[in-house]
Amino acid sequence: MSKIGVLIGPKFEDVEYTKPSQAFKDAGHELMHIGFKEGQVVEGKEEKTKVKIEKSAEDISTDDYDAIFIPGGCSPDKLRENESIVNFTKEFVESSKPVFAICHAPQLLITAKVIEGRNIAGWKSIIVDIENAGGNYVDKEVVEDGNIISSRGPDDIHAFIQRALKKLE
Amino acid sequence: MSKIGVLIGPKFEDVEYTKPSQAFKDAGHELMHIGFKEGQVVEGKEEKTKVKIEKSAEDISTDDYDAIFIPGGCSPDKLRENESIVNFTKEFVESSKPVFAICHAPQLLITAKVIEGRNIAGWKSIIVDIENAGGNYVDKEVVEDGNIISSRGPDDIHAFIQRALKKLE
Numbered sequence: 345m346s347k348i349g350v351l352i353g354p355k356f357e358d359v360e361y362t363k364p365s366q367a368f369k370d371a372g373h374e375l376m377h378i379g380f381k382e383g384q385v386v387e388g389k390e391e392k393t394k395v396k397i398e399k400s401a402e403d404i405s406t407d408d409y410d411a412i413f414i415p416g417g418c419s420p421d422k423l424r425e426n427e428s429i430v431n432f433t434k435e436f437v438e439s440s441k442p443v444f445a446i447c448h449a450p451q452l453l454i455t456a457k458v459i460e461g462r463n464i465a466g467w468k469s470i471i472v473d474i475e476n477a478g479g480n481y482v483d484k485e486v487v488e489d490g491n492i493i494s495s496r497g498p499d500d501i502h503a504f505i506q507r508a509l510k511k512l513e
Numbered sequence: 514m515s516k517i518g519v520l521i522g523p524k525f526e527d528v529e530y531t532k533p534s535q536a537f538k539d540a541g542h543e544l545m546h547i548g549f550k551e552g553q554v555v556e557g558k559e560e561k562t563k564v565k566i567e568k569s570a571e572d573i574s575t576d577d578y579d580a581i582f583i584p585g586g587c588s589p590d591k592l593r594e595n596e597s598i599v600n601f602t603k604e605f606v607e608s609s610k611p612v613f614a615i616c617h618a619p620q621l622l623i624t625a626k627v628i629e630g631r632n633i634a635g636w637k638s639i640i641v642d643i644e645n646a647g648g649n650y651v652d653k654e655v656v657e658d659g660n661i662i663s664s665r666g667p668d669d670i671h672a673f674i675q676r677a678l679k680k681l682e
Contacts, residue, residue, distance in 0.1 A: 418587060421590075421638050421639075422638070424638050424641075425637055425638045451638075451642075454641055454642065454645070455638070455640075455641045457641070468594055469590050469591070469593050469594045469620075469624070470590075471624075472593075472623055472624045472626070472646075473620075473623065473642045473645065473646075476623070476642070476645035476646050476647075477641075477642075477645050478645075
């Protein structure tokens with residue numbers, strides 16, 4: 345079973361967090377919620393799902409997690425304002441351990457400068473950002489390139505979950 | 514007096530719309546609100562300021578406006594999903610008429626592919642996106658490069674307004 349770090353901030357896309365999280369827990373994996381400040385409660389932008397941050401950005405190490413999961417919505421754009429989260433993301437992607445990124449999540453990967461030459465799916469509004477970062481945008485429900493598994497958005501959640509679970513086997 | 518097209522969508526940053534808009538109107542300029550659909554009402558993300566869209570994206574021409582103004586927040590990332598708005602933005606920037614962009618507004622300019630080689634200010638989370646698009650990010654309250662006037666965010670509104678009004682003289 346794996347320990348998954350969930351990188352999450354305010355106004356995440358509810359279903360992109362709730363559905364994969366439930367599936368990961370149902371499969372026996374452990375989730376640890378990483379954000380700006382331990383104890384802070386962040387809310388989803390549609391259904392106001394509440395998530396309590398368990399680890400502050402300043403208190404995280406890549407060694408402590410087997411995989412990371414980045415839900416979309418406005419959360420990734422907020423998270424990338426934080427240097428500790430950006431540095432952690434960069435180290436984690438470079439560690440070759442699994443990274444699950446959906447919708448706007450590639451925004452965090454772009455700021456961490458880790459998508460050059462990688463095949464990536466993501467929300468349509470950020471296609472040009474992905475391409476400008478040297479990534480190869482792929483318009484598919486789920487894209488796997490090395491350790492990065494990515495999807496375009498809410499409609500792709502099922503495929504995203506299945507591929508992520510397979511990666512954790 | 515100038516006719517200013519305001520490119521605006523859901524969850525704009527209230528003060529980045531309300532303060533410049535009021536200043537433009539006080540100076541005698543006319544505003545026309547451009548968005549996804551005529552008659553739609555969009556709301557600000559903090560104070561729920563309501564704005565009624567007067568012109569649909571499909572019904573706009575660069576000839577009809579003397580300047581465009583793009584408030585920040587989540588609005589620019591939504592607007593850039595619309596091909597008509599992206600094309601209009603591209604044509605307008607290339608027309609050399611004034612473009613006022615604050616906070617997340619450069620996201621729309623990036624998707625319109627018009628910031629290569631330009632000096633641009635914007636919200637800190639999009640600095641890497643600006644640089645990847647070939648723009649030169651400038652960390653100042655207001656930056657003027659040719660027809661583009663840009664600012665970083667809410668704290669820069671006063672300087673942003675002053676420079677924009679001067680450009681319209």
